[in-house]
Amino acid sequence: MNAIIPKVFGNRDHTTSYYAASANRRTLRDPLVGDHQFDICVVGGGYSGLSTALHLAERGHSVALIEGARIGWGASGRNGGQIVNGLNASLQTIKRRYGQDTASFVASLVMEGGDIIRDRVAKYEIKCDLKHTNLFTGYTAAHMRELEERLELWRGYGIETQEMVSKSEIRDYIGSDVYAGGMIDRAGGHIHPLNLALGEADAFEQNGGTIFEMSMVQNVDYNRPNPVVTTEQGSITCKTVVLCGNAYLGHVVPALTARVMPVSTQIIATEPLSDEQAARLLPTDTCVEDIRYILDYYRLSGDKRLLFGGGTVYGGTDPRDVEAKLRPNMEKVFPELKSVKVDYAWSGNFALSFSRVPQMGRLNDNTYFAHGYSGHGVTGSHTFGRILAEAIDGDLTRFDVFAKVPWIPFPGGRMFRVPYSVIGSWYYGFKDRFGI
Numbered sequence: 523m524n525a526i527i528p529k530v531f532g533n534r535d536h537t538t539s540y541y542a543a544s545a546n547r548r549t550l551r552d553p554l555v556g557d558h559q560f561d562i563c564v565v566g567g568g569y570s571g572l573s574t575a576l577h578l579a580e581r582g583h584s585v586a587l588i589e590g591a592r593i594g595w596g597a598s599g600r601n602g603g604q605i606v607n608g609l610n611a612s613l614q615t616i617k618r619r620y621g622q623d624t625a626s627f628v629a630s631l632v633m634e635g636g637d638i639i640r641d642r643v644a645k646y647e648i649k650c651d652l653k654h655t656n657l658f659t660g661y662t663a664a665h666m667r668e669l670e671e672r673l674e675l676w677r678g679y680g681i682e683t684q685e686m687v688s689k690s691e692i693r694d695y696i697g698s699d700v701y702a703g704g705m706i707d708r709a710g711g712h713i714h715p716l717n718l719a720l721g722e723a724d725a726f727e728q729n730g731g732t733i734f735e736m737s738m739v740q741n742v743d744y745n746r747p748n749p750v751v752t753t754e755q756g757s758i759t760c761k762t763v764v765l766c767g768n769a770y771l772g773h774v775v776p777a778l779t780a781r782v783m784p785v786s787t788q789i790i791a792t793e794p795l796s797d798e799q800a801a802r803l804l805p806t807d808t809c810v811e812d813i814r815y816i817l818d819y820y821r822l823s824g825d826k827r828l829l830f831g832g833g834t835v836y837g838g839t840d841p842r843d844v845e846a847k848l849r850p851n852m853e854k855v856f857p858e859l860k861s862v863k864v865d866y867a868w869s870g871n872f873a874l875s876f877s878r879v880p881q882m883g884r885l886n887d888n889t890y891f892a893h894g895y896s897g898h899g900v901t902g903s904h905t906f907g908r909i910l911a912e913a914i915d916g917d918l919t920r921f922d923v924f925a926k927v928p929w930i931p932f933p934g935g936r937m938f939r940v941p942y943s944v945i946g947s948w949y950y951g952f953k954d955r956f957g958i
């Protein structure tokens with residue numbers, strides 16, 4: 523199972539994002555050199571890998587984590603930093619596709635990821651600018667009906683943290699007149715995503731875990747009693763391997779390559795705003811995302827920059843000019859920012875599954891994987907990490923439910939998945955624009 527090493531890693535240091543520029547102290551870990559043995563080897567130093575590894579280390583397991591670049595190098599250190607409850611696929615969609623039992627099960631854990639993050643931040647004193655609440659916004663009457671249906675659906679599952687916000691009330695949260703209204707989620711929030719990842723890595727090591735950075739995995743031989751993970755300069759032989767490479771696993775494990783598609787999204791960070799300007803734009807310091815198919819999302823950073831994200835490039839390529847792509851959207855929402863300077867602009871990939879439902883399973887008895895959060899990885903990855911740890915520790919109750927959910931291949935396979943997805947985005951964009 524020799525593999526092609528993904529070229530997307532470049533020099534494998536953190537990208538030139540605002541998050542990298544404002545990161546807390548970063549421990550530079552040595553690469554894997556020579557042959558080693560651990561009970562468990564986790565591949566991937568993003569939220570999925572860190573969450574799984576930390577839960578396992580807290581349970582007393584001997585765990586090594588291998589990262590091809592730096593901790594939090596991928597989506598976990600570049601994303602919008604929003605704690606959004608739920609999956610990309612709605613509970614109604616999950617019920618329609620997989621039945622009421624599966625929908626009820628998913629509803630029982632959609633709030634769990636945010637709780638795990640808040641618990642980790644408190645327990646390990648992680649400094650990541652944690653704030654509370656998030657706001658979903660709609661542009662049209664159709665969007666508002668969708669939000670109202672979601673609120674009623676979630677309340678039917680006992681989730682009472684959300685409430686509707688009218689067009690007049692939304693001014694209490696956003697200094698803009700572009701929206702028809704929205705829905706607040708008191709259990710949401712936002713964080714500095716790279717600092718969260720770095721803090722979780724430190725917590726993992728405090729619990730006896732071992733991290734190897736700059737160690738690109740070249741091969742995973744899992745068809746043997748004790749899997750062997752081989753990197754550029756060494757190897758780990760283990761009893762159990764957990765694959766958490768998500769959008770950046772590349773072709774290392776061919777059995778997983780076709781299950782997800784890398785998709786890039788972009789973010790810009792303005793210069794620091796004045797206290798008065800920041801208070802006009804986002805008076806309650808909540809994070810915001812609209813509910814269009816290709817959405818905008820934004821929030822204030824700890825030093826009062828506006829972080830504004832959006833855009834989608836199927837296949838994971840970066841746009842030539844991120845600022846040129848996002849700035850018109852930002853100025854549509856906040857016209858007063860037309861003269862503001864943008865200090866940082868960057869892209870990052872997330873892994874999209876065709877069903878928009880994350881995938882978790884086993885390639886055999888000792889090889890686990892999780893991926894495909896489809897843009898909702900901040901919370902979902904933390905929940906899946908706990909469920910993976912439960913399964914490896916012997917409790918397969920929750921793992922088996924997700925493992926049995928069938929994955930749906932992209933129509934046309936890897937060759938046509940990008941054009942198919944682009945055509946789909948045109949269709950849903952048309953519906954958003956005309957309020958259908």
